[in-house]
Amino acid sequence: MAQLTELEQRVLREKATEHPFSGRFLYLQSDGVYRCRNCAAPLYRSDAKFDAGCGWPSFDDEIAGAVRRQVDADGRRTEILCGNCNGHLGHVFAGEQLTARNTRHCVNAAALAFTPNSTEGQQVAVFGGGCFWCLEALFQRLIGVDKVVSGYCGGEASKANYPAVCRGDSGHIEVVQIHFTPSVISYGQLLELFFDCHDPCSWxxxxxxxxSQYRSVIFAQSEAQHAEALAQKQQRQQHSPQPLVTQISAAQPFYSAEADHQNYYNQHSSQAYCDWNITPKIAKLQQKYADRFK
Structure with missing residues (x-):
């Protein structure tokens, strides 16, 4: 059985319900299998997932035999549980006419984990969302991420240096280049965490x-990445009261930052900026994305 966070324990074992729009997977469109966070049993395939607008991951079909139903304690709803470990998942509803199957499994994100379906080799993602020290420290800690390099994108090679970028007129944006294994963590999962770890509504x-060097931007390394980034941004925008200003751009030349900017947080975690800004952010996201952290 997995080591669970406090929220995951309350949901799976005490039948609590997480707040709507507070969990994961709402905007994830990667191909794969959703599993029980407690025992890792496969529960739902990604092609059964749909956006119900309710604030919880929704599925209109389960893997045969994976989910058990029982009348809820209130006598009015049907509870759904993992067929393997009896962990509480959420509730199932019928007759809402939301999909052709006319069924909605309303599942707590805290009850789920995700395994991508991919046979592709290592890929690269490039994101900018504030200081690259922050992004580097976060993505370094993810299972399936093999290497993270801090650097600059968007400007000329002659100006790809920290003093020039800090002046804000070099045309560069501070970014991280993430080398990841798609069969372990999908590009969509990286996008999910990227949008969650900074303010995509701040210009x-x-x-x-x-x-301008701290602009929110995704440098898509392929047409597939561009399409997935755009789709996730558009879906998030439907549920955001403010415009998402994250730019989605084609790949640009990446220039590695100076050596003293690489692996910065790991070497300076007690430094004031790291202590009050990066450390709390990592701790917060580690609670929400516990199964993705090393």
Whole structure:
């Protein structure tokens, strides 16, 4: 059995319900299998997932024999449980006419984990969302991420240096280049965490870091990445009260940052900026994405 966070325990073992729009997987469109977070039993295939607009992951069909139903304690709803470990998943509803199958499994994200279906070799993702120290520290800690390099994108090679970028007029954006294994963590999962780890509604600013070098941007490395990034952004926008300003651009030349900017947090975690900004952010996301962290 998995080591669960406090929220995961309350959901799976005490039948609690997480707050709507607070969990994961709402915008994930990667091909794969959703599993029980407690015992890893396969529960739902990604082609059964749909956006019900309710704030919880929704599926209109389960893997045969994977989900058990029982009348809820209130006598009015049908509870769904993992057929293998009896962990509480959520509730199932029928007759809402939301899909052709006319069924909605309303599942707590905290009850789920995800395994991608992919046979592709290592890929690269490039994201910008504020100081690259922050993004590097976060993505370094993910299972399936093999290497993270801090660097610059969007400007000329002659200006790809920290002093020039910090002036804000070099045309560069601070980014991280993420080398990942798609069979372990999908590009869509990286996007999900990227949108969640910074403010995609803030133009040229993340917290105290101000300037065009801190712009929210995705440099898509392929047409497939561009399409997936655009789809996830559009879906998120439907549920956001503010416009998402994240730019989705074609791949640009990547310039590795200076050596003293690589692996920065791991070497300076007690430094003030790291202590008050990066450490709490990692701790918060580690609770929400516990199964993805090393």
């Amino acid at each position: 040229d600013q993340q917290g105290a870091d101000k300037g």
